[in-house]
Amino acid sequence: MWSASHDTARWRAAEWFASLLAVVVGLALVVALVLTRTWAPSAAGVGDPYYPAAGGSGYDALSYTVDISYDPESGMLSGSTWVSLRAVQPLDVVHLDLLLRVSEVTVGGAPARFTQTGSDLAVRLATVAGLPANRAGAVVDLRVTYSGRPADLRFAGDDPVYGSGEELLICGEPESASAWFPSNDHPSDPATYDVTASVPAGLEAIAAGTLIGHGPDPSRPGNDAWHWTTDTPAPTYATMLAIGQYDVKTVPVVLAGVPRQAVYAVSESLPHRDRAMAWLEHSGAAVTALESHLGPYPATSLGGLVPGVEPAWGGLEVLGRPVYHRNLVGRDDVIEHELAHQWVGDTVTLDRWQDIFCNEALASYAEWLVGADAGGATPQQRFDDLYRKADRLNGFWAQKLSDPGTRGLFTRVYDRGPMVVQALRVRMGDEAFSRFFREWADQTGPRSLAQWRQAAQQASPVDVQPLLAAWLDGTTKVPATAENGFR
Numbered sequence: 001m002w003s004a005s006h007d008t009a010r011w012r013a014a015e016w017f018a019s020l021l022a023v024v025v026g027l028a029l030v031v032a033l034v035l036t037r038t039w040a041p042s043a044a045g046v047g048d049p050y051y052p053a054a055g056g057s058g059y060d061a062l063s064y065t066v067d068i069s070y071d072p073e074s075g076m077l078s079g080s081t082w083v084s085l086r087a088v089q090p091l092d093v094v095h096l097d098l099l100l101r102v103s104e105v106t107v108g109g110a111p112a113r114f115t116q117t118g119s120d121l122a123v124r125l126a127t128v129a130g131l132p133a134n135r136a137g138a139v140v141d142l143r144v145t146y147s148g149r150p151a152d153l154r155f156a157g158d159d160p161v162y163g164s165g166e167e168l169l170i171c172g173e174p175e176s177a178s179a180w181f182p183s184n185d186h187p188s189d190p191a192t193y194d195v196t197a198s199v200p201a202g203l204e205a206i207a208a209g210t211l212i213g214h215g216p217d218p219s220r221p222g223n224d225a226w227h228w229t230t231d232t233p234a235p236t237y238a239t240m241l242a243i244g245q246y247d248v249k250t251v252p253v254v255l256a257g258v259p260r261q262a263v264y265a266v267s268e269s270l271p272h273r274d275r276a277m278a279w280l281e282h283s284g285a286a287v288t289a290l291e292s293h294l295g296p297y298p299a300t301s302l303g304g305l306v307p308g309v310e311p312a313w314g315g316l317e318v319l320g321r322p323v324y325h326r327n328l329v330g331r332d333d334v335i336e337h338e339l340a341h342q343w344v345g346d347t348v349t350l351d352r353w354q355d356i357f358c359n360e361a362l363a364s365y366a367e368w369l370v371g372a373d374a375g376g377a378t379p380q381q382r383f384d385d386l387y388r389k390a391d392r393l394n395g396f397w398a399q400k401l402s403d404p405g406t407r408g409l410f411t412r413v414y415d416r417g418p419m420v421v422q423a424l425r426v427r428m429g430d431e432a433f434s435r436f437f438r439e440w441a442d443q444t445g446p447r448s449l450a451q452w453r454q455a456a457q458q459a460s461p462v463d464v465q466p467l468l469a470a471w472l473d474g475t476t477k478v479p480a481t482a483e484n485g486f487r
């Protein structure tokens, strides 16, 4: 400590030299520590065992500000995205995912060198002059300018691009963002999104979150710009871009006690679009029903979208605006499922894709609970019914839920998944279970299946590890014993 009362006159030469020596030795030690402290270089992938190329390591994405325009005649999408990220280690290279061709990257306003290999966009921070030290904790802002035809892109996983021309939908798991903006495309790094999409007047451009506004695009005559924003961090796959001729309806709703505007959208190409719109409006009631089991709604926006194109899936939990296949219009359980994901999936996010149970089993179980509240089968009835039918369902017991593999990722988590949760409830008792279920859903950020199992064990008055091992790690029929959660 250095204070104003320190009497420098009392310092003798020997003390001075000793102090200098101490400072020099100290500095040398610090330099040596810095030089020998080894960090693995940031990698093109967060290290997901199922999707090794997804995302990039060494940083935490904070927000994406996406500004794109789409030309339906050529199918070309052009854009600039500002990525704000925080380095979690000394960072020489930032690895983002983007399949469109990049023409320019700037870092802190200065041009940066970059390379594109497959879906990986590697930006060299080390070459950027005047950059604040590439140290852990530094916040770096990159701007990426790019263009290309989303319909022409090829993906490692399922193709999330549907349609071309006037109707375009980019939405899907495990990766879809790389078809329209650069990102750390992995659910372990949720962030916020601000999207402005410019399309020819007469078309609508719809994204996740809250509609800030839309109107003539001053920088692109003849175009309308649509501005959407989110304020709760969500995974990249919980975003979407839907362009086309849509009926858009704004409806007042109350979310977690706060009055908001829900925005619903139905493609004008659908034959029964009034019916689809009326069905989407069930979302407000579904949120209320889910809140009684999961706690206050975690997002600030609500809505739904039924596109004219036909996705490979039935529904996808876009933040504040799930997308539904037209064939499922009328199915309230699908709305309840996708909105349950606003808690489990979009707010409590996956740490790795292998832990998909944490998304799908819990959302499916919430759907079971709400279905029973509305007078449908009870979770126990569904459990008993599935157990009776299980032997006739393909691969019902053969899949290891804790390691389902990429090919069957989205299969047994929807039926054996919620059965595990019901068995756990029976074993734990209603009171302990309800508290545990709600407290899990009340978290934010990535969580692993291992953490879920640990939290269940801590919340339970009895040992539930054998039950979870039998149901999650087993590959044979679970014996109907009390220890395994059977009544």
Ligand SMILES: [Zn+2]
Pocket (backbone or CB within 6 Å): 337, 338, 341, 359, 360, 363
């Ligand atoms: Zn789901």
